[in-house]
Amino acid sequence: MSLITRATTELAASGIEDARREARLLLEIAFGMTTGWQLGHGDSVIAEPDLFLSLVARRTRGEPVAYLAGKQGFWTLDLAVSADTLIPRADTETLIETLLAHRPQREAVRSVLDLGTGTGCLLLAALSEYPHATGIGVDRIPAATALAAANARTNGLAERCSFIVSRWDDAISGRFDVVLSNPPYIPGCDIPDLMRDVIDYEPLSALDGGADGLDDYRVLMPALTRLLAPGGLAVFEIGIGQDKTVPELGRSAGLRVADIRSDLGGHPRAVVFTL
Template structure:
């Protein structure tokens, strides 16, 4: 028999307290905040707006209970609400793509550092664009830039196109469904990619929210986690314009192996930029 929420939907404080306890027992981090986020989304408001209401309508209560059940099953919050923030963007997300993470913003920071002229009409390629987060964040910062995002998953390519329109950037980019960069021709001033980089044997040890819900194809880097980087290294010299820059996301412990792959193809390693946790996250290479 399914467990039900005892408090009345009109008693928001009791409702949140009961939800927090259930989330805590399920092993969800920051259960109080998660309960409040779910309630705010169900009520059609934000956390600040939630402070101004005493209870939920019957419809909002039903939505809250449904969403709570999904979160108790460790479905990521972003998939439940259908949205996530990244850089300055508000993005739609779906199970077709990885959820944008703050660590990936390190790549945008690296781009801004190495390409300081924000008036440049950069030609940008984002390989494995997913939600389009990297490409769209760069286009938002470089007002004259244009870009192409590619993804092997047609649902992801469509989602990236939707996010471009959602953030008023559709006039400066297109998204294509293809393997790596098969459907495009260089040269590009900037190439971005957050490829699959988790060694296959490590996938089972990821958090339940990730391993049970996010797309394995976007996570699985093969036996050593380097399959995607070998493919990227092989095509990067032809994609980059002379003096062009590529910024790639790295996984933990890949700050030696991946640069070596790029150097083998004649590319110069300009920087390995750490994320806020001190992990080498953004590899910057130049042609």
């Protein structure tokens, strides 16, 4: 039995969908063998398969592929990931698409604040698109800000940003052209229903938004009135079914809802606020 067949069988038995594709991906992570190379050469040349088999075993227990690889692509960036941060999702790229739609002139943005920065994905993606901008990323977890700073260095953006350990905006002064945030927004009662890859490995503090999923929006909406510069905008991620409640929280805080945009799945995902 080939290694790929063995791994496919083990992954499928543990409930992993598209097990053969994942087996080939894990072989690439372990040895750098692309799928094309594997199809042309097979896996018979692998003399010491222990690393590959250990990755397969971890994946059968539900550990996300991004953690096994130690990295995840986001926008045009390659970002290191760890169990201290959420894995960046394609849905979150909707925030960057929305920002670019509202600020197409690359000279128009000079300052960016990212609240709950995690890997730094939103801040670093924004800085990659706005070459004259500088930014600050905030996270309450020191290991997250350290990882984000490392990602900034890896992507050549370290000189244009800094990272602060703080609870939301507590340590922030000044006003910003752009404020970005993907706060926790999953209602606490829905946490047990998440995929095991998520609840067993990703930080629940970055997911749990309280009883109705809105706890952190209630803190952040009033804060935007002092954080946004004149003419500035905030782009916030929201969860499914929150396209009415989150905008209403913003309006109640004195903000204007300028736009609501959907992700590729058709779900409202990004809300734009202005003063």
